[in-house]
Amino acid sequence: MKEMKQNRKTKYTQLALQDALMELMEQKPIFKITIKELCERADINRTTFYAHYTDQNDLLHKIEHDVLLSFRKFIDSLHSQMDKSSIVHIIQGFLQYIADNDKHIQILLSERGDINFQKKLFTMIYEQCEIMNLAVPSSTTEFYFIFVLNGSIGLIQHWLKYGLTKSTYEMAEIIFNMTAQIK
Known part of the structure; x- marks a missing residue:
């Protein structure tokens, strides 16, 4: 007890x-x-x-680790929902997860956050895109994903910074439509 x-x-x-x-x-x-x-x-x-x-950075790294672990579990749960017709819904689910947990995520993705957290998040999403076979078949796949993920993270940062003024569905549509135009 x-x-x-x-x-x-x-x-x-x-x-x-x-x-x-x-x-x-x-x-x-x-x-x-x-x-x-x-x-x-x-x-x-x-x-x-x-x-x-040990110090405030140790505490920050613990928070980042917990957020990334939680993200990983969420992304892993998306595998069962994955098909090309539901990409917008997957993006929306991802954004809803961010909105539901936005206090920590907003700070970690802001200019006050640790750039290494953003890199780890980017790497995790990139790896999951490869696992989910979302690759564009070409020799420029890596560059495509770097461009799309950085742009998407930038849009999400902007969305968080200005108070989630658009719904998760609207943001998912924006991200999907912008990335679809790039192909």
């Missing part, structure tokens, strides 16, 4: 720190965030922080 209570307390502390970091990153880049203000925002002491993380 004591171990269960300890695990719940640990999880609460970690979530409080993650939320505090995301709130602070809305205001400034990570290199300007101190452990002191992070702990004050999370309402924990520094000793507790250091029991879980």
